[in-house]
Amino acid sequence: MFLKMPSRDVVTWTAMILGHVKCGQGQKALDLFRQMREQGVEPDSVTFVGVLNACASEVALQDGRSAHEQIIERGLDSDIFVGSSLVDMYVKCGSMEDAQRVFNKIPSRDVVTWTAMIFGFVKCQQGQKALELFQQMQHEGVQPNSVTFVGVLNACASVVALEEGRCAHEQIIQSGWDLDVRVGNSLVDMYAKCGSIEDAWRVFNKMPSRDVVTWTTMMLGHLKCGQGQEALELFRQMQKEGVQPNSVTFVGVLNACASVAALEEGRCAHEQILQSEWHSNIFVGNSLVDMYGKCGSMEDAQRVFNNMPLHDVVSWNAILGGCAMHGHGKEALRHFELMCEEGVKPNDITFVCLLSACGHAGLVDEGLRCFTSMSTVYKISAKLEHYTCMVDLLGRSGRLQEAENMIQALPFRPDGALWMALLGACRIHANVEMGERIAKRVLELEPENALGYVLLSNIYATAGKRDLCKNVERQRKERGVKKQLGRTWIEVNNEVHTFVVDDQAHPQISQIHAQLKRL
Amino acid sequence: MHDAGYVPVTEFVLHDVEEESKVFHLCHHSEKLAIAFGLINTDPGTPLRIMKNLRVCEDCHTSTKFISKLVGRTIMVRDANRFHHFQDGVCSCMDYW
Numbered sequence: 177m178f179l180k181m182p183s184r185d186v187v188t189w190t191a192m193i194l195g196h197v198k199c200g201q202g203q204k205a206l207d208l209f210r211q212m213r214e215q216g217v218e219p220d221s222v223t224f225v226g227v228l229n230a231c232a233s234e235v236a237l238q239d240g241r242s243a244h245e246q247i248i249e250r251g252l253d254s255d256i257f258v259g260s261s262l263v264d265m266y267v268k269c270g271s272m273e274d275a276q277r278v279f280n281k282i283p284s285r286d287v288v289t290w291t292a293m294i295f296g297f298v299k300c301q302q303g304q305k306a307l308e309l310f311q312q313m314q315h316e317g318v319q320p321n322s323v324t325f326v327g328v329l330n331a332c333a334s335v336v337a338l339e340e341g342r343c344a345h346e347q348i349i350q351s352g353w354d355l356d357v358r359v360g361n362s363l364v365d366m367y368a369k370c371g372s373i374e375d376a377w378r379v380f381n382k383m384p385s386r387d388v389v390t391w392t393t394m395m396l397g398h399l400k401c402g403q404g405q406e407a408l409e410l411f412r413q414m415q416k417e418g419v420q421p422n423s424v425t426f427v428g429v430l431n432a433c434a435s436v437a438a439l440e441e442g443r444c445a446h447e448q449i450l451q452s453e454w455h456s457n458i459f460v461g462n463s464l465v466d467m468y469g470k471c472g473s474m475e476d477a478q479r480v481f482n483n484m485p486l487h488d489v490v491s492w493n494a495i496l497g498g499c500a501m502h503g504h505g506k507e508a509l510r511h512f513e514l515m516c517e518e519g520v521k522p523n524d525i526t527f528v529c530l531l532s533a534c535g536h537a538g539l540v541d542e543g544l545r546c547f548t549s550m551s552t553v554y555k556i557s558a559k560l561e562h563y564t565c566m567v568d569l570l571g572r573s574g575r576l577q578e579a580e581n582m583i584q585a586l587p588f589r590p591d592g593a594l595w596m597a598l599l600g601a602c603r604i605h606a607n608v609e610m611g612e613r614i615a616k617r618v619l620e621l622e623p624e625n626a627l628g629y630v631l632l633s634n635i636y637a638t639a640g641k642r643d644l645c646k647n648v649e650r651q652r653k654e655r656g657v658k659k660q661l662g663r664t665w666i667e668v669n670n671e672v673h674t675f676v677v678d679d680q681a682h683p684q685i686s687q688i689h690a691q692l693k694r695l
Numbered sequence: 696m697h698d699a700g701y702v703p704v705t706e707f708v709l710h711d712v713e714e715e716s717k718v719f720h721l722c723h724h725s726e727k728l729a730i731a732f733g734l735i736n737t738d739p740g741t742p743l744r745i746m747k748n749l750r751v752c753e754d755c756h757t758s759t760k761f762i763s764k765l766v767g768r769t770i771m772v773r774d775a776n777r778f779h780h781f782q783d784g785v786c787s788c789m790d791y792w
Binding site for chain 1: 696722723724725726727728729730731732733734735736737743744745746747748749758761762765771773776777778780787788791792
């Protein structure tokens with residue numbers, strides 16, 4: 177009909193543009209706007225609102241800027257709708273400076289515009305600015321809505337601002353938004369990311385309805401606190417309640433399995449994934465490779481990897497990380513070659529995996545070669561993690577002096593972990609002289625870490641210096657540093673059992689001791 | 696295990712106690728408890744999968760090698776650093792860990 181119309185005015189053009197925007201066809205809307213201008217039809221403020229929305233959805237910053245210029249030429253920038261759309265466009269195109277400039281000039285700003293700005297800052301990882309803006313908004317007497325609160329809670333989570341989060345929570349309860357499932361999910365997320373899992377549970381339990389996001393957020397919260405078992409338990413409960421997992425849930429479950437080495441649970445999740453719509457999702461695939469590697473089955477990791485339709489750098493890092501953990505140095509080097517042949521660019525993590533694989537397999541020369549090529553060929557500058565791998569690689573193989581020289585020539589300040597790697601090597605090679613020297617550094621940098629004391633006392637023990645050994649132990653105890661308790665997990669019949677040193681609590685403990693005696 | 700040539704590695708037991716009770720301490724390391732538990736509760740021949748939060752100690756490493764041979768099982772241990780596949784008295788790390 178539009179095409180058949182003999183004369184088209186600004187209203188009909190604008191209606192068409194808005195129609196396309198509404199159908200999610202931003203590019204078509206922009207093409208129409210260009211045609212309209214070519215035919216000399218003068219746009220009005222409503223046309224520009226449509227065009228800006230199209231630019232926002234297409235992330236077309238250039239088109240957006242040119243529209244902004246035309247708006248200024250016509251003096252339409254004082255229009256509140258145009259102003260809000262401009263802010264929204266700049267936010268969605270990721271240009272917060274432009275957004276802020278326009279925002280400051282809008283005479284009366286409504287809650288939608290404020291909220292758009294808050295989300296913009298959160299998206300650009302400027303959580304602090306988002307929180308400042310929220311303060312300012314309340315000063316100006318604008319009432320936040322549920323979307324504003326979601327943005328504010330995301331900001332609190334991103335900068336770990338527990339106090340601000342609690343304040344927002346109180347306001348949310350007062351305004352009744354705590355019954356909204358999206359607000360509830362954001363509250364759970366905020367508390368979990370701020371490390372207060374108890375508060376997250378309190379919100380979770382009070383929520384009138386929970387969706388897949390609620391469950392997944394809670395699971396990820398436990399994972400972040402290193403509680404893989406709890407995360408798996410939540411996954412089981414979620415399924416009992418008939419909630420369908422999504423791709424993020426699956427990634428979370430697989431990470432939980434990897435963290436506690438629960439291979440059988442991981443296999444069950446894999447079967448579920450194969451039956452779901454996520455079977456060829458790259459994030460899920462990468463997590464599967466990672467899970468199988470960390471649960472000890474490199475065969476499965478390799479099979480999943482080979483069946484993936486596409487590999488990105490994370491997929492390659494997952495398989496290389498698996499090789500590293502299993503001490504498959506040669507395999508790792510071969511994979512790295514294949515990766516480059518496939519045209520995937522390695523990143524810094526790739527080299528951490530590669531160097532650690534060489535280290536665990538005793539491939540010293542290969543490791544040194546990789547380390548050199550990292551900066552010369554791949555233009556990746558070495559970070560602390562890479563140096564830690566190199567010190568471990570050299571030290572383990574007995575080249576202690578080279579390792580120490582490497583630390584001393586470091587372009588930045590070494591951390592405790594780096595010295596610790598060298599101290600570990602001194603222990604393996606029972607080098608008392610260097611061990612004492614390095615331990616001094618370690619204990620200066622990390623006086624609270626029991627590992628430094630343990631390694632030094634082990635060095636003395638190997639050298640038969642019992643008195644010095646006891647001294648170190650005494651020093652550790654005087655400083656109130658506790659050794660980490662030895663803990664072991666074993667998966668039997670799909671259930672993970674935990675044991676600690678001297679465990680008396682296990683129901684089968686007498687049979688276990690009888691079995692050990694027999695051996 | 697002793698008959699097969701296993702000698703406990705007691706030099707890292709730091710308590711000031713008699714040799715006999717050092718061996719007793721070593722027997723209580725969590726990975727040994729977990730392995731014994733796994734042996735009791737799984738069918739003969741089933742591989743055991745174990746995860747540990749610290750680096751596996753010398754004595755546990757040595758005794759796990761012996762156990763894998765004695766009972767004819769694959770024992771896989773993930774410690775804080777890496778995996779160890781124990782099979783027929785040998786570990787995949789070739790004692791380099």
